[in-house]
Amino acid sequence: MTGNLDTTRAPILPDGVVIIVKEECETCQTIAPVLQQLDAATELTVYTQDNASFPSTPAAVHDADLAVSWHHDIETVPTVIVIQNGIEVERTVGWMRSEWERLTGIDGLGEGLPVMRPGCGSMSVDPDLVDVLRVRFGASNLTARRIEVADAEDVMEMMFNRGWTDGLPVVPPTEQRVMAMLAGTRRTGSETVATVPPDLVDISVEKVAIASVMAGCKPEYLPWVLTAVEAACTDDFNMHGLLATTMPVGPVIVCSGPGTRSIGMNSGGNALGQGNRANLTIGRALQLVIRNFGGGRPGEVDRAAHGSPAKISFCFAEADDTSPYGRLAGELGIDDGADALTLFAGEGPHCLVDQLSRTPESLARSLALKLQTVSHPKLIMMFDTILVMGPEHARVFADAGWDREQIVAGISEHLNRSGSELVRGADGITEGLPEAFGDAESLPKFRPGGLMLAYAGGGAGLFSQIIGGWVNGDKGSKPVTRAVAY
Amino acid sequence: MEALLDPTSEQSLVERERLARPSTLEGLTVGLLDISKPRGDVFLDRIEERLVGIGANVKRYIKPTFTKPAPVDLRHQIATECQVVIEALAD
Numbered sequence: 151m152t153g154n155l156d157t158t159r160a161p162i163l164p165d166g167v168v169i170i171v172k173e174e175c176e177t178c179q180t181i182a183p184v185l186q187q188l189d190a191a192t193e194l195t196v197y198t199q200d201n202a203s204f205p206s207t208p209a210a211v212h213d214a215d216l217a218v219s220w221h222h223d224i225e226t227v228p229t230v231i232v233i234q235n236g237i238e239v240e241r242t243v244g245w246m247r248s249e250w251e252r253l254t255g256i257d258g259l260g261e262g263l264p265v266m267r268p269g270c271g272s273m274s275v276d277p278d279l280v281d282v283l284r285v286r287f288g289a290s291n292l293t294a295r296r297i298e299v300a301d302a303e304d305v306m307e308m309m310f311n312r313g314w315t316d317g318l319p320v321v322p323p324t325e326q327r328v329m330a331m332l333a334g335t336r337r338t339g340s341e342t343v344a345t346v347p348p349d350l351v352d353i354s355v356e357k358v359a360i361a362s363v364m365a366g367c368k369p370e371y372l373p374w375v376l377t378a379v380e381a382a383c384t385d386d387f388n389m390h391g392l393l394a395t396t397m398p399v400g401p402v403i404v405c406s407g408p409g410t411r412s413i414g415m416n417s418g419g420n421a422l423g424q425g426n427r428a429n430l431t432i433g434r435a436l437q438l439v440i441r442n443f444g445g446g447r448p449g450e451v452d453r454a455a456h457g458s459p460a461k462i463s464f465c466f467a468e469a470d471d472t473s474p475y476g477r478l479a480g481e482l483g484i485d486d487g488a489d490a491l492t493l494f495a496g497e498g499p500h501c502l503v504d505q506l507s508r509t510p511e512s513l514a515r516s517l518a519l520k521l522q523t524v525s526h527p528k529l530i531m532m533f534d535t536i537l538v539m540g541p542e543h544a545r546v547f548a549d550a551g552w553d554r555e556q557i558v559a560g561i562s563e564h565l566n567r568s569g570s571e572l573v574r575g576a577d578g579i580t581e582g583l584p585e586a587f588g589d590a591e592s593l594p595k596f597r598p599g600g601l602m603l604a605y606a607g608g609g610a611g612l613f614s615q616i617i618g619g620w621v622n623g624d625k626g627s628k629p630v631t632r633a634v635a636y
Numbered sequence: 637m638e639a640l641l642d643p644t645s646e647q648s649l650v651e652r653e654r655l656a657r658p659s660t661l662e663g664l665t666v667g668l669l670d671i672s673k674p675r676g677d678v679f680l681d682r683i684e685e686r687l688v689g690i691g692a693n694v695k696r697y698i699k700p701t702f703t704k705p706a707p708v709d710l711r712h713q714i715a716t717e718c719q720v721v722i723e724a725l726a727d
Contacts, residue, residue: 294641305638314643323641351645360643391703442643625701 160221166193168231173204175270184260199273219274226269244269320364331359334369344383346444347390348451365435373636375435381493381630393446399620400461402496406468406477407489415467419608433465460498473605474548482631489634495627499615510550518564524618528582534600534619540607565595662691667718671702
């Protein structure tokens with residue numbers, strides 16, 4: 151044992167040559183005779199990770215709790231370290247005769263052995279152990295209150311009973327899991343991320359990590375969740391209003407950039423649906439932050455009349471690497487190549503089926519017909535919309551050379567209607583615009599910039615998805631786009 | 637025994653006692669806050685009429701938008717200018 155009482159401090163290594171081995175490693179077994187040679191010729195200390203009696207000679211120090219291996223960043227066994235006056239001066243990993251001879255200053259090591267042999271993975275970086283070791287040896291500065299769970303208590307039921315879930319089970323946020331989650335960002339756990347509505351309390355990176363664990367995120371998703379939380383908690387996005395409204399809207403997260411592919415987000419078939427961990431859990435983590443930390447719960451500040459399945463999680467990636475018309479974040483001011491996300495106050499998606507249009511003019515008219523229905527065919531300018539096209543519909547425009555601006559203009563042209571069609575009472579429908587608009591010759595469906603394009607979806611299917619919005623602009627919510635902060 | 641990290645904001649609520657209800661509104665100032673929803677003014681006009689009818693003074697206020705909480709300055713103004721608040725939510 152290493153006898154180190156403070157587990158967060160690195161055990162001091164003795165001067166001379168230090169070698170870390172484990173019996174399970176074939177290379178370590180191969181070089182066992184070299185250890186005897188070195189023991190006879192120099193000041194040698196051997197640490198063994200697994201079997202305390204390996205090697206048989208010289209006697210090794212058992213690094214049973216892996217404190218030496220963890221704190222001295224041993225990734226491979228064998229590792230040879232030269233220590234002078236308590237300080238490491240050089241190291242080598244695996245077996246290479248010339249290196250071992252150079253480091254130790256002793257020639258003729260391991261005669262008859264191969265010239266070199268790669269080492270094996272150190273137990274201190276074993277994926278099955280690393281999370282436990284991080285908690286054991288890391289200077290845990292997690293400050294969240296610890297809530298003890300009785301042995302006889304079902305932790306999953308306990309979390310339901312405390313109201314911590316969105317109705318689906320959550321992953322228990324143990325210290326081990328939260329520390330592993332925090333490894334996904336360069337930001338420190340204590341850093342403030344945002345002030346979360348409706349309770350308006352400052353949230354730390356650590357609390358966002360807790361929500362991310364509960365949602366089922368991997369550590370590499372954390373920067374996306376942090377950025378989404380920042381975007382949601384702005385006056386422009388108005389998350390408080392999104393909760394308080396009776397409309398069925400939630401934060402829709404549209405992600406893009408190479409990072410979406412690195413973390414395995416889905417921008418292809420079923421991108422807006424189930425089945426992809428990153429898509430689903432990033433969106434869910436944001437909602438769990440709002441629910442558990444912000445205090446925004448249905449029946450309380452959340453006054454939605456119907457709600458929407460999209461309020462559990464609505465997050466997807468754009469296929470910006472293959473998009474014929476760029477990406478939404480580009481439209482909203484993010485430079486090419488940067489990872490980014492846009493938060494949009496939106497409903498669940500509605501599908502437009504058009505399997506026959508092969509000209510941009512026909513498809514634009516077709517899309518316009520459907521887009522008229524956002525919120526109500528007789529209500530205009532109040533609600534923004536994201537139109538999500540996949541390869542098959544986008545190709546109709548791309549083949550004709552239409553770019554993003556032309557597509558939006560081409561559709562918008564067919565969205566204009568006269569005031570007399572839209573006023574209250576027109577078509578025998580009481581809902582509509584105030585009488586004062588009755589004389590207007592032509593009124594647009596969307597405010598300038600209110601119709602946005604995104605690109606996602608599977609390779610087959612002549613469909614588009616329409617994500618209708620909530621009250622827009624200063625009165626309600628503006629789309630908020632942020633570069634992802636790692 | 638397992639320990640979990642608390643996902644909540646760990647805030648402890650501060651409860652404040654309400655002032656005693658006045659026995660009459662006569663001579664008191666009642667603030668009416670229009671949250672800026674369409675036709676809210678129609679409703680509040682009628683409430684004002686009724687309140688004035690029983691001897692109350694009425695002051696009217698408007699929030700910039702119904703989707704966001706009232707700005708702190710407005711809340712402070714109402715608190716300093718009125719003795720009575722009628723809390724209600726309509727949609």
